Amino acid sequence: MKRVEKVFAETSTVKTIFLSKDEEISAATPGQFLMVWIPGVDEIPMSISSKTPPGITFRKVGEATDALFKLKEGDLLGVRGPLGKGFRLEGKRILVVGGGVGVAPLFPLVEDASREGVEVHVIIGARTGGALVFAERMARLSSGLVVLTEDGSVGFRGMAGDFAEKLIREKSYDQIYACGPEGMLLKVFQVAEEVGVGVQIALERYMKCGIGICGSCGLGQYLVCKDGPIFDGNMLRRVLDEFGVFRRDSYGCKEKVER
Numbered sequence: 468m469k470r471v472e473k474v475f476a477e478t479s480t481v482k483t484i485f486l487s488k489d490e491e492i493s494a495a496t497p498g499q500f501l502m503v504w505i506p507g508v509d510e511i512p513m514s515i516s517s518k519t520p521p522g523i524t525f526r527k528v529g530e531a532t533d534a535l536f537k538l539k540e541g542d543l544l545g546v547r548g549p550l551g552k553g554f555r556l557e558g559k560r561i562l563v564v565g566g567g568v569g570v571a572p573l574f575p576l577v578e579d580a581s582r583e584g585v586e587v588h589v590i591i592g593a594r595t596g597g598a599l600v601f602a603e604r605m606a607r608l609s610s611g612l613v614v615l616t617e618d619g620s621v622g623f624r625g626m627a628g629d630f631a632e633k634l635i636r637e638k639s640y641d642q643i644y645a646c647g648p649e650g651m652l653l654k655v656f657q658v659a660e661e662v663g664v665g666v667q668i669a670l671e672r673y674m675k676c677g678i679g680i681c682g683s684c685g686l687g688q689y690l691v692c693k694d695g696p697i698f699d700g701n702m703l704r705r706v707l708d709e710f711g712v713f714r715r716d717s718y719g720c721k722e723k724v725e726r
């Protein structure tokens with residue numbers, strides 16, 4: 468079990484929890500995730516948003532994330548991981564695109580890239596200014612940050628995916644990285660494919676075991692927990708009938724993905 472060392476409110480519905488020291492998490496590849504067990508409630512997948520100290524950043528959407536939201540310093544959490552395959556840092560000039568709480572798992576990637584002298588351009592999108600996360604942290608480490616909100620309350624009015632399309636077409640990047648609503652991810656993938664630039668995208672599917680046994684996170688020929696959650700263009704081209712179209716719920720039934 469890990470001790471909650473610090474709780475930080477990012478917005479009214481998003482928090483980051485920092486946990487006690489863990490050498491394996493400190494050595495994780497950006498994009499990897501943890502299975503987080505909230506005793507008496509559930510075990511759910513959460514991306515690593517901070518490696519040292521270990522941290523997860525989550526939006527309150529249901530029972531388990533509500534229970535996480537109520538945790539205080541000194542409470543205990545079960546943690547399995549780091550799990551899955553993370554991002555590969557490729558090239559000297561990259562574009563990182565995050566929507567909503569999807570920005571958080573991209574932060575360790577931006578930290579690594581900045582440490583290695585890679586030029587990192589970042590686009591962050593949210594519904595409204597009050598829902599923006601990690602903007603200041605990203606601004607400190609990136610070579611250029613663009614913030615967009617759907618209501619125009621902070622930054623430019625618009626969608627992160629549309630701005631990403633403009634930059635991908637106008638500038639020359641070695642690799643594009645994205646995490647957020649699946650409609651935005653599909654758009655980023657399609658533009659990157661058209662322009663012919665490499666892309667790595669973080670996907671979510673329903674997870675139970677997190678280690679490739681139960682089959683609940685299937686995406687075409689892949690298991691998201693084991694083969695992903697980071698998918699490159701070659702993998703995504705093989706699952707175009709599912710990516711951006713549907714996912715399976717806890718009963719294995721198809722549901723439309725969030726756009």
Ligand SMILES: Cc1cc2nc3c(=O)[nH]c(=O)nc-3n(C[C@H](O)[C@H](O)[C@H](O)COP(=O)(O)OP(=O)(O)OC[C@H]3O[C@@H](n4cnc5c(N)ncnc54)[C@H](O)[C@@H]3O)c2cc1C
Nearest residue numbers: 511512513514524525526529530531532671672673674696
């Ligand atoms: C690899 C991965 C990394 C993730 N990282 C983050 C993160 O960093 N921050 C964050 O806020 N959320 C993250 N999520 C989503 C998070 O796991 C769900 O929001 C959470 O499980 C919801 O649980 P709940 O009981 O609060 O809500 P519920 O009411 O149970 O569910 C709300 C919605 O969350 C999704 N969900 C529920 N249970 C699971 C599950 N076991 N596996 C996958 N999706 C589920 C479903 O779409 C469901 O409709 C990640 C998901 C995956 C697969």
Ligand code: FES
Nearest residue numbers: 675677681682692
């Ligand atoms: S969650 Fe069980 S196989 Fe992926």
